[in-house]
Each structure stands twice: as C-alpha cells, then as structure tokens.
Amino acid sequence: MPELPEVETIVRTLAQELPGKKIESVSFDWEKSYPDHRQSKALVEGQSILEVRRRAKMIFIVLSSGVALHIHLKMTGQLVLKDPMQETFPFPNKTTRIIFELSDGWSLFFNDVRKFGWVRILPLAELTESSTFAHLGPEPLSRQFTTKGFTQALKKHPKTNIKALLLSQKAVVGLGNIYTDEALFLAGILPDRPVSGLQPEEIKKLFRAIRRVLRTSLDMGGSTRRDYRNARGELGHYLDQAFVYGRTGEPCRRCQTPIRKIRVAARGTHFCPHCQK
DNA sequence: CACTTGACCTGTCCGC
DNA sequence: TGCGGACAGGTCAAGT
Numbered sequence: 143m144p145e146l147p148e149v150e151t152i153v154r155t156l157a158q159e160l161p162g163k164k165i166e167s168v169s170f171d172w173e174k175s176y177p178d179h180r181q182s183k184a185l186v187e188g189q190s191i192l193e194v195r196r197r198a199k200m201i202f203i204v205l206s207s208g209v210a211l212h213i214h215l216k217m218t219g220q221l222v223l224k225d226p227m228q229e230t231f232p233f234p235n236k237t238t239r240i241i242f243e244l245s246d247g248w249s250l251f252f253n254d255v256r257k258f259g260w261v262r263i264l265p266l267a268e269l270t271e272s273s274t275f276a277h278l279g280p281e282p283l284s285r286q287f288t289t290k291g292f293t294q295a296l297k298k299h300p301k302t303n304i305k306a307l308l309l310s311q312k313a314v315v316g317l318g319n320i321y322t323d324e325a326l327f328l329a330g331i332l333p334d335r336p337v338s339g340l341q342p343e344e345i346k347k348l349f350r351a352i353r354r355v356l357r358t359s360l361d362m363g364g365s366t367r368r369d370y371r372n373a374r375g376e377l378g379h380y381l382d383q384a385f386v387y388g389r390t391g392e393p394c395r396r397c398q399t400p401i402r403k404i405r406v407a408a409r410g411t412h413f414c415p416h417c418q419k
Numbered sequence: 420c421a422c423t424t425g426a427c428c429t430g431t432c433c434g435c
Numbered sequence: 436t437g438c439g440g441a442c443a444g445g446t447c448a449a450g451t
Contacts, residue, residue, distance in 0.1 A: 145444065174427090199445075216445050218429085237429090256428045258445070302422070309445085318444055367444060368431085408424070410442075 144215045146282065146316030146356055148364035148378060149199050152221055155373035157194040159223055160203065164190050164245040175239035175254060178263040185209045185263060198278050198315035202269060212264035213252070218369040219259030224249045232375060255369060279314045282352050287314060289349045296345060300338035304348075306407035307337055314352060320365050320380075320387045323412045325351040327385045332418045333406045386412040 144152070167187055170176040189205040196202070201221070203211040213221065224231050226247030233251045234241060240252035240261055252261055268274045279295060280286035295313035307313055308322045317325065326333050328351035331344055340348075359365060364378030367388070371377065381388055385395055390403040390412060399416040 148444080214445080216427090217443070254428090255430070256443085258427060299421080306422080311446090320444060365444075370444070 144199065144219070144364070144370055145318035145321050146199060147321070147359035147380070148370050148372075149196055149201060149215065149316075150360060151364050151378070152373045153194055153196040153201055155223065156201070156203070156221065159225075159248075159373075160191045160194055160244075160250075162191065163248060164188065165205070166243045166245060168240065168242055170240040172239045172257055174260065175252065175257060176261050182209070182263040186211070197275055197281075198311060199318075202264070204266065204269075208266050210264045210266060210269050212262045212269075214259055215254070216256070216258035216260075218255040220251070220253040220369065220371050221373055222251045222253065222371060222375050223373045224251065277312070279312050282314050282316050282356055287349075287353075289346050292349050293342070293345050296337045296340065300336065302337055303334045303406060304331060304337055304340065305333035305409070305411060308352075309407055309409070316356065317352065319409050319411075320367075320384070321352075321355050321359065323387045324355045324385055327351075327412075327414060327418060328355060330418055333411045333413055334404075386414060388412070 165186055170179060185207040186205065189207045191203055192206055193204040194201070195204065199214065201213040203213070205211065215221070222233050224233065233253060235253070237253040237255045238251050239254050239257070242250040244250060280291065292313060296307065299307050299312065305322055305326065308317045308325070309319070323333065325348065329344065329348040331340070331348060359380040362378060362380040363372060363376065364370060365380040366377040367381065386401050389401045391400050393399065394401055394414040394417060397414065397416045399414055401412055402415055403410055403412050405411060
C-alpha cells in the first residue's frame, strides 16, 4: 500500500480541503469496504468535517457527530477528491468502492482494486484513548522517535530479522516493503540480519536512514508502483531515483554491482550485495 | 511465547 | 493467443 509518505501526502491535501465541508450522502458497492454502514448512517450523513489526521498508515476524518472515519488503504486503496470545477475527471471508475458526496458539489472517492482497504467508524473517545493503538511504535518523523527508544524496541525482538521487524510496525511505524528496502540500503545493512547481531553504530545509521528516506520520498510525492495516486489523482515520483526497490539486475547507484532480489519475511526484497553487510 | 504462513482480492506479467 | 502460476505497496488470524 501506500506507506507513510503516500498516506501523509494524501492527508495534507485532505486536511487543507475538507474541514468545513459537510458529508451530504454516502454510497458504496462493496460492503466490506464500508463495514459499519448500517450503524453509522446518521453519524456520517449530514455531518461536518472538523479535522483530518494520520497515525501510522491510517487516516482519520473527524466528524461533528463525535466519530471519525477510520481509513486504511492497504495495498491499492486511493482517496481522491473531486472539486466541482473539474469537468473531466477519471473517477469514479470500476474500482470505486465508496462515494462521499460533499457540500458545494465536491466528491471524495475511495477506490481500491484489491478490496483489502476499508473505511470504518471510530468513536472519538477511542481515537484519543492511548490504548487503542498501543501496539504501534512511534511516528518516525516525530520527536517520539529516538535512537535510544529505537534501540530498546529492537532489543525486545532479538531473533527476528531486521526487515521483518521494520515491517511489523512495532519499533517504528510507517515503513512498508519499499522504504524498508531503501532504508536498509542507506544504512548498509543486509535485510535478513537478525536484530541481535546489529551493532550500536548500525542501529544509529538505520535510525537516520529511516528518517532520511521518508523525508526524501515526501518531497517527491511518494512512490507510485502502479496504483498509488494522491488526493488530487497525481502520481508519486520517489521510485524514479530509488536505490534498490524495483531495480533488480540494474547497477547499484553507489558501486555499480547489480541489485539482487531475494525473499525475506515472505516479501520480495531488494539489496546491493556489495554495499550492504 | 516468538515467529512464520495463509487469507483477504484483482490484475498483470511471464513462461510454456 | 491462451492458460496457469507467481507476484504485487498491508495486516491480521491461525498455525508451528
């Protein structure tokens, strides 16, 4: 799916455009994409949008009724906003699962080819309750993410390989398959190394690599492998200059050694056999 | 308990 | 050209 840079890019646009607008009506054509629709009709339709937020890869659209639309895009989900001035617009299309009709002629489309993503209803009390997302690690671009905390978190899972741990969201959130491979390249660490074997200096390098790769991707509008679009329907460009992801057989940008692809944590995993130890 | 695998879905690509 | 199988940005529950 969209990983942190993609979700954050979407949230920034929605946070700019949605507050103050009202959700007039909701329609959907795949029940599992909108599983709470029965209980929630009155909590959503006719309500004003107060705020849009992100935690990990989840999006929250806070409504005046005291609930939030709780959204996860999983692998191929999209949230695309249409303003009434746009005459030709590629959505809705056959992947559109939910349509939110907004005030002033705006529409918000939830599209998802593979149907793994969803929009649920979360009472605000649960959104603010600290236990709700207690299983998740810190936000990588926040002050809560520190080398000390990261080191402590890694110590709890010594036998896991570093790629699996980064994907687990336990030590830090927001990384998926693309940015895990990229961050491990920047840190010079092989993806199948057990956490217990990492030296303090390597953990520090990894900490910095995670923040660097996520910031760089944010600047480039995220990654579009195939399906990702931002809230205005545009592509992300990080992959144009990725170090290893999607570059199997191509020369390493640092040492020219061909990039290799293996399976780690049941995921396709790209790395440079020379730069990563 | 810690870690790995299968399931949820559709579409695309590759080899025969 | 058609067909089967592997694979794709995520995350749980179920299995070992």
